[in-house]
Amino acid sequence: MPETTDTTRKREGRREDTLFSEMTKSYFDFWQAVTKETLRCTCGDGGLGDYRAGTLRPLTARSLHEMFSAVHDSMTTSGILDSLPHSMHKSMEMCMGLTENWAQTLGEMVEETLEGASRSLADNTECPQDGALRTFLAAYTRGMQKLFNMPKLGLNRYYQERISRASDQFTLFSVAAGEFLLLMMQPLESTLIKMQQRIREMADNDSHLRDARDYYSLWISILEGDYANLLKSPEYVRTFHDVLHKYLDYTALSEAVVEDSLRSLPITTKKEMEAVYRENHELKKQFKSISKRLAALEERLPPAAAGPSAPVKPYLVS
């Protein structure tokens, strides 16, 4: 009867376990031999009992050897080595399980966001273009944003939090930029409608334009007028300021992340450089002011007091 796949897998697993134990045992044996040999070289042929008391190197070598032997014995005799592969498997399984759970949760959130967005889009039949981004934003706020806002734990929580906030802000900026672009497209649409009206009027009056260039000129002048109206409208100003604010928010957060990552490298950060610039600016200003005052004072001095070798204007920046 042929062996089942599970049995084969178990047997291969056992074989792998044994192989791992054997490798670890040889590794420990090798290093035990090395430490013993080191001890012999350090303390002479007398070996363990022959070292000269009070000298550091033999003492250190001996304690190292003894420590390693103890570890070696406990590892090889207690069965730890045999159970180690199994424990590692278990740990890996746990990690994989956790990752899987996180990925699943993330997937569900993305799914929810997209579903919410498409549901809202389907409901919003009146002005689908205009509402698309706002709908996405609402769905994003209900779904994905929560993930970014979840409390971060552990050693790297500070950095995780910064990265999450930057990612969140990038999405908000993208939405605002999208809204801005959509608004900028509006005159293109309204111009077409106005063009149709004008063409109809011309047709009614039998005053057709006969040259394609004339149609272009008409279109561009209407477009210019529509843009002029849009660009001074409160809606445009609000959207323009909004996209700028979101961009600044995102820039601030992303720069913080970059600065965090630069901390481990021997590179000066922007903030540090700015402190240097400020200091340099203040010092330069003070220097120039003092130089001018000094030059003015020197001018007041009688020639004898200034001395024959005194330069006329030594401090003016050239």
Place this chain on the structure above:
Amino acid sequence: MSKPLFPVDELMESVLQYTRDMTARTSRARDILGENLETAIASTPYEVEYTEDRIKLKHYKPAGKPKCQHPLLIVYALINRETMLDLQPDRSVVNNLLANGIDLYIIDWGYPAPKDRFQGFDDHINGYMHNAVEYICNKHGIDQLNLMGVCMGGTMSLIYAALHPEKIKNLLLTVTPVDFATDTGLLHVWWGSRNFEVDRLVDLQGNVSGDFLNINFLLMNPARLMLDKYIGFLENVEKRDFVENFVRMEKWIFDSPDVPGEIFREFIRYCYQENRLIENRLEVGGQRVDLKNVTMPLLNMYGLFDHLVPPAACEKTAAAVGSTDTTDVPIKTGHIGIYVSSKSQQVFVPTICSWLMERDAVAEKTPPGTRRRPAGTPAKTRTRGTTGGRTAAKKEAPTPLKTAAKATVKTAAKNAASSPAGTETVTKTATETGTTATTETKPNVTSTTN
């Protein structure tokens, strides 16, 4: 039967013809575009006579003897570059000024680096500008010079004139915003709002990038500046002169240095958002900028179709300053057109030169009151807020300008000696014909200092 909306056949034929023309043009354009086009800008020779940090002081010498007693210093804006004044040889403000015998200096603000981000009004006005003025005065052995500002450079020049009136003989402002409380310009609407977070922008960006500013300028008229302009280029691509001029203009427009963060913050916050300058509430270097200290003659030129600095931002300047000799010259052109358009070339520089000549022409003998020091000797410090070095009030209104083509000149001579007590005479002169059109008398609400 309803009428057809289009003459379809004719229109289709027109489209086909347009396409055929365009194809032929572009194929001929390959030869032109592939050649060595003459697109250099700022080709008038100059000498750099003074440098400080990134700043250069360029000196353009007239061919003959200068016709004005005092040299003219031009202060350009910190946005874009001063090369616009010398864009092409036949439309060069610099060349025209030199041809009219003006000894000319221009401040080149250079390209601000990140280290310059903390430089504000004080550094530029009391620092760089003042040092340049001192240098020129010392070199020529004079106490004063003529100062001309362009756009934001005009605002800075006005501030300088208010803080150091003793240094300025005549002040010329061109397309200079002074009254920011207007919503006729898009920049005033976008940047003048408190919602425009200039503090955060500067804190985060440091220097404000030229690209950011360019995007703002392009958005002011996207249909023309992003689309129609390039359609026009394609339609004229086979004309060598057109292509060269177009490329020169493109070179200038997109040669946009970053603006030092601090001065941008101050300009937006204090001027656009709080309108402190015209209300005499602005402080620079710990000193209040009082426009009543601007007592020297003032020429104020601006474009009636300027969408960046609308006329409303320029019109109140003459009334705000303390000068008794102010001339407003609105020209039917736009913000850049005033310097580069062929029509404006016939008005702009001739008006400046004739106005300057009236006030500063080289006399056979040095007139009393004009003090000259030996060249190279430093000027003595004067107390600020005096009469600005003018020794006598101008007794008569300036003669009408005859050189300008389509400008309307409003000259206000606020002077108790020449007008009835407590009145202000406003002379409107149609310069196309060179004849005085109207003369009005209105109550003088400003105090006369001379």
